[in-house]
């Protein structure tokens with residue numbers, strides 16, 4: 034099977050406390066999976082390890098069948114892996130919505146006109162075009178979440194790592210997000226507590242409990 038990510042025997046402990054041991058799974062090409070589990074079991078920690086933001090104590094991670102041995106190995110995939118953190122307060126780098134969504138495209142060398150057009154398109158697809166010139170700081174929690182999603186989707190990554198994407202979203206926005214994510218043919222790992230949300234999106238659900246990851 035062609036895989037986007039292969040995890041093998043990942044273990045992580047924090048100050049002698051073992052969070053999880055020997056976690057293994059494969060994320061197939063364009064496969065969507067979910068990870069559930071109680072508060073504090075280590076779901077976000079696992080996603081940060083996969084995103085290259087934390088180091089595991091042991092075990093291996095392969096991305097597109099290439100072994101990731103050190104932080105620099107991630108650099109090759111930086112633009113292909115999009116990570117939406119659970120807490121997005123420190124996520125934004127610009128003042129206004131449109132600036133923030135355009136920011137990463139401009140950093141990639143995309144011309145300003147094209148970056149603007151692509152950013153408008155993505156805002157439109159998330160139904161938040163009306164927020165274009167708003168100051169991010171003033172947005173509601175749910176609005177911020179949608180803007181953060183726009184900022185990662187605009188780069189057209191191949192893998193999406195989404196940590197509780199429906200946090201703060203009302204029912205309508207959640208439905209919209211299900212439609213959007215269902216229409217995106219990319220590999221995804223989604224952490225969520227909302228069963229109805231993940232049931233309508235993923236083909237496989239894992240549960241993190243008792244320091245291990247099991248098929249739910």
Ligand SMILES: Nc1ncnc2c1ncn2[C@@H]1O[C@H](COP(=O)(O)OP(=O)(O)OP(=O)(O)O)[C@@H](O)[C@H]1O
Pocket residue numbers: 047052070071072073074075076077078079119
């Ligand atoms: N930087 C840190 N320093 C100390 N402890 C931490 C740190 N980050 C996480 N932890 C602890 O590690 C454990 C796992 O945290 P994590 O955020 O991965 O859980 P989670 O499964 O995502 O929980 P939730 O459902 O509440 O988001 C928790 O006990 C948390 O307090």
Ligand SMILES: [Mg+2]
Pocket residue numbers: 076077078119196
């Ligand atoms: Mg978490």
